[in-house]
Amino acid sequence: MKAVLLGASRGMGRALARLMAERGDQLFLLGRERDALKRSARDLEIVGAGGKVDTAYCNLLEPESFAPALDEAEERLQGFDTVVVTAGLFANQEDLEADPKLCARLLAADGTNTILFCEEARRRLLAKGGGTLCAFSSVAGERGRKPVILYGAAKAALSRYLEGLDHKFRTQGLRTICVKPGFVKTGMTVGLKPPPFAGEPEQVARAVLKAIDKGTPEVYLPGIWRWIMFVIRLLPRAVMRRIGF
């Protein structure tokens, strides 16, 4: 597998990249922190990634960085068949309500710009006859919930978009994978109290890799979140207004 990963220097992306490296996949890392990327690349080389792991600057807040980054990946890997987006921003609802600038950045990064990045990736994958596009959305996008209204709105847009891609392009060989993590213990969730069923990045990464290999269009992680969100989606508005979840 020749994979391009955006956001693999931290959290779930880091764990996933390691699993891919362990089995010898060829990797190319995109991200906004150049030094961190280089360190992560070296880590993956040591673990066993196929060949040298190269990196390029790509920032979800700068859509103009997407095309050059993917071009460079294409050149270095001599074509890629998989693109994984784990990058994203998180902030809690109160902070987002209080700070319109932060809110604008988060909505752009997690919503519009992730979609724009996926569009760039999609075009390139389809041009080669298909491949796998895996992006990390969130269970927050499943229902309008009080603690994640804005973050959830951005992720809802991403989830719908990925669903649409799957419907339209699967027959053309593009496999779209929408990963919907619940609470996972990563740097992004430091300081938040882990709820029951909180996942570990390694455990999530194993399941994601399986989904990538099999082409599963939608994965909830840890798995129990599929059922939790199933119930949440069924709840009437009157109940959603009362509960804090």
Added chain:
Amino acid sequence: MDGLAKIDAGEREPRLTRMPETTRPPERTPGDPPSRLPLAELSGWGHYPVVEGYERRSEDLEQITQDVVLTRGLGRSYGDSSLPPAGGHVVAATPLADRLLDFDPDSGVVRAEAGVPLMRLNRVFLPRGWFTPVTPGTQYVTLGGMVAADVHGKNHHRDGCFGEHVQALKMRVADGRIIECSDAIERELFRATLGGMGLTGHILEVAVQLRRVPSPWIWQESERLPDFDTLLGRLQEAGKVWPYTVCWADFMARRDKDLGRGLLIKGRWAEPAEAPAHPPRWRHTWAIPFRMPSWLLQPWMVQVGNRLNYWKHGARAAAGIVHPEAFFYPLDIIREWNRAYGRRGFTQYQCVLPGPSDHPRHHRFLDALRTHGAAPFLCVIKDCGPEGKGMLSFPRPGISYALDFPVRGEPTQRLVDAFNELVIAEGGRIYLAKDAFTRAEHFRAMEPRLEAWNAVRRKWDPHGRLKSAQSVRLLGDGL
């Protein structure tokens, strides 16, 4: 309070302290962890003591160590070594900084971030024929923690502490600078940091020399020994031949003459010819899902367990190939096993008594156990070799005893005091990574090396910025 570290408290902690311009963390950008850290109850492996503080975690160690009093790893030290002093201080935690930075397959030197867990190191390198030169009894420790405690293992009599094999460290020292130290550069700082319990600076990166192993399997031989004298004698005898030796001893036996009987376990890396052709499969582990009630684990249960453990071995020596994780990390099979002790927690008393195994002081130690009615739930005895580079490292030639006790308030304090008085009289010392109860005056009395170490520490941290709950308790640091 010098404007250090009491930050990030957010709404729950309105008294935001002024910070000097230089140590102010960079303006928060989205995507960085939420800046509002919750006040957390922090504790070591023994769950005693529990201290309220803030724990900052990130993949970016250089960022989070800028203005904290201490850096901790996985919190596997038993007592208060990895805890901030009381009063809401901030500590940095390394586990998210877990990247391997460099590896030379010819020399076997690996360089890694301080938060790399030993388990990761083992699983990446053992299949390639490399293993950590020294390992403690659990692989849920970080490289930074292994350096800070200058850990030892079953091979101390032969290979010394972990620090002997550390080639260089990258550290953030108290004034904020990031420097590299080794035996060649800033040697004093380097040697004070090995076993310095993280009090000389924040350890950011560790370069260590791995060891070539002939196969990833262990050849183990074990024997059952009926009394304390035989146990100690055989342990030291075995150390002359075997790289790895350890004793498990039963100090809860009902009959007095059985006290200190146990098993001697010896091991070495298996030769390719005797080892299975396939690599070991990593063991599946279990976890105790929540903290048990403190009354649950009763001495009679441990007594029965000990007896079973002793009798199931059989009188004849046993030998064979064993899984490396089963050999080095028998207790890791149950994650969070400390929860068995309940909310009140437990402590481990580990001391080393100098001299050969037939010296009468070992009997005086046994007598002390008897007189105080001390019933350690677990007792591990090891053979220690010469002192190493670490200025404050624990081991010295002699026999090391590690005894687990449930924490029972005042009686536990009295027990530790009594042991400490004996250890002082016998010229031994205790292991800081396990300690939660020792008094400052006792520690000073057993550590003639403290002054020299303190001098180095003060040179690098004249304003006393780095401190832990343990350093406040034992070294007289201010809160």
